[in-house]
Amino acid sequence: MKQIFYYFERDMRKWSRSRINVVASLAMPAAWLVLVGLTLPIRFTDNYLEFITPSILVMTMLFSSLQGGALMIFDKVLGFLNKFLAMPAPRESILLGKILFISTRGLLQATVILLIAGLLGVRIHSPLNIALVYLTLFLFGVLFSAIATTLALHISDHDGYAAVNSMISMPLFFASNALMPYDKMPEWLRMLAMVNPLSHTIDSIRVLFAGGLPVEGMVGLAVAAGVMVGVGVVQFRRTGV
Amino acid sequence: MIEMHELTKYFGSLCAVDHVNLKVENEIFGLLGPNGAGKSTTVMMLTTLLKPSSGSASICGYNVVKDAKKVRGTISYVPQDMAVDIKLTGRENVMLYAKLYGVPDRNMRVDDVLELLGLTGRAGDLVRTYSGGMRRRLELAQALVHEPEVLFLDEPTLGLDVAARKKIWEHISALRKRGMTIFMTTHYMEEADEYCDRVAIIDRGRIVVVDSPTNLKLGLGEGASLNDVFLENVKTGEDQAGFDAFRFRTMLRRRS
Numbered sequence: 001m002k003q004i005f006y007y008f009e010r011d012m013r014k015w016s017r018s019r020i021n022v023v024a025s026l027a028m029p030a031a032w033l034v035l036v037g038l039t040l041p042i043r044f045t046d047n048y049l050e051f052i053t054p055s056i057l058v059m060t061m062l063f064s065s066l067q068g069g070a071l072m073i074f075d076k077v078l079g080f081l082n083k084f085l086a087m088p089a090p091r092e093s094i095l096l097g098k099i100l101f102i103s104t105r106g107l108l109q110a111t112v113i114l115l116i117a118g119l120l121g122v123r124i125h126s127p128l129n130i131a132l133v134y135l136t137l138f139l140f141g142v143l144f145s146a147i148a149t150t151l152a153l154h155i156s157d158h159d160g161y162a163a164v165n166s167m168i169s170m171p172l173f174f175a176s177n178a179l180m181p182y183d184k185m186p187e188w189l190r191m192l193a194m195v196n197p198l199s200h201t202i203d204s205i206r207v208l209f210a211g212g213l214p215v216e217g218m219v220g221l222a223v224a225a226g227v228m229v230g231v232g233v234v235q236f237r238r239t240g241v
Numbered sequence: 242m243i244e245m246h247e248l249t250k251y252f253g254s255l256c257a258v259d260h261v262n263l264k265v266e267n268e269i270f271g272l273l274g275p276n277g278a279g280k281s282t283t284v285m286m287l288t289t290l291l292k293p294s295s296g297s298a299s300i301c302g303y304n305v306v307k308d309a310k311k312v313r314g315t316i317s318y319v320p321q322d323m324a325v326d327i328k329l330t331g332r333e334n335v336m337l338y339a340k341l342y343g344v345p346d347r348n349m350r351v352d353d354v355l356e357l358l359g360l361t362g363r364a365g366d367l368v369r370t371y372s373g374g375m376r377r378r379l380e381l382a383q384a385l386v387h388e389p390e391v392l393f394l395d396e397p398t399l400g401l402d403v404a405a406r407k408k409i410w411e412h413i414s415a416l417r418k419r420g421m422t423i424f425m426t427t428h429y430m431e432e433a434d435e436y437c438d439r440v441a442i443i444d445r446g447r448i449v450v451v452d453s454p455t456n457l458k459l460g461l462g463e464g465a466s467l468n469d470v471f472l473e474n475v476k477t478g479e480d481q482a483g484f485d486a487f488r489f490r491t492m493l494r495r496r497s
Binding site for chain 1: 285288289290310311313314316317318319320321322323324326328329333337338340341342343367383
């Protein structure tokens with residue numbers, strides 16, 4: 001499936017040539033890290049930055065993945081998708097190339113967050129755990145970019161997609177353990193947060209930061225990502241023709 | 242090369258293409274018709290982008306549903322949208338297609354098609370800086386990179402100025418001489434008249450006439466243009482507007 005890489009390469013080139021996109025995608029998570037991570041008067045921990053860094057990493061992946069669905073909308077609306085679908089290359093490589101690009105772009109953004117957090121004093125002690133943080137973030141990116149691109153197949157215009165995106169992303173972020181631990185939440189929010197895939201990913205990353213190995217969380221994420229990619233491919237085959 | 246047998250497409254209860262039978266040989270074939278007559282739907286079925294509701298079609302002997310992948314390897318499709326990546330260079334745009342089609346010796350092949358379409362000098366520039374005519378030629382270069390046997394063009398000269406249109410047509414005619422079959426739709430009757438070997442007029446999903454432009458004009462009498470043939474055969478817009486085209490044309494003729 002070399003074609004996946006060719007589609008990936010196309011999106012990557014286009015993205016990297018637009019400097020404003022690159023800068024803009026880094027500004028928001030960096031602002032969270034500094035403006036929220038360093039300033040909130042929190043009592044449950046004396047190192048809130050360390051608590052919130054995993055959250056900002058996952059948030060970056062989440063927003064970037066959901067926003068990535070817009071790429072599919074544009075390809076569809078501008079006529080690229082029809083040209084690609086009329087080619088003999090396996091059709092699902094279009095979808096998989098998008099997922100790969102969106103997840104990789106998310107990881108690049110996450111790298112900048114990690115560097116800034118490192119400058120501010122956050123440390124991960126084992127190199128293996130750094131690699132596993134990346135793996136976890138990648139799986140999470142695949143999960144949500146698969147959801148985003150599949151949604152995009154069913155939505156016909158960019159405005160509609162932007163609306164759906166903001167409807168999903170913010171509530172999902174705030175209804176998780178991103179900003180506070182479960183035991184500080186009101187009961188109803190805790191119930192929501194416990195079933196939120198975002199919380200599980202953030203938990204896994206926090207364990208990795210502390211030097212542990214969250215096997216259960218990572219396997220769960222891998223399974224969810226696999227299932228969602230499968231659903232995406234089936235949907236793509238169905239609506240593509 | 243292209244055969245359609247009772248080809249039909251319904252969108253809900255709307256019949257967009259209605260039992261079309263057509264045979265296209267090695268030629269430039271023009272599908273003419275008013276807006277919404279079913280031209281694009283027909284092209285999309287032939288290019289495997291839509292499944293027919295009933296009937297069948299084949300390209301070079303491959304069925305568009307059963308052997309869809311083989312059909313896709315045989316054809317190229319240029320939709321009317323002008324979908325080229327403006328943040329990539331001309332060369333990168335063509336190279337993407339060469340890679341996706343798995344073209345052997347792709348560096349050489351990409352250079353060849355860029356040369357063929359007269360884009361070599363600007364191949365390294367971002368497409369953002371290209372004119373409409375150049376973008377259309379770039380799309381043709383993309384479509385030609387894998388040497389298709391049949392080329393589908395949906396409104397290839399839409400929105401281009403006179404010089405750019407002429408240039409596109411010169412390229413299309415040159416391809417025909419090299420043995421390529423070209424199936425296209427257009428709104429411009431003068432262009433169809435000058436360049437197509439045969440044309441079909443489609444109206445409300447049905448093929449009304451098929452013949453060479455010369456024969457069609459002769460059938461209508463001396464001095465008739467393909468525009469007259471078109472208006473004579475197409476009922477859609479005029480009926481709806483309550484406009485009597487026949488009387489209007491007789492009136493015009495009396496004046497001149």
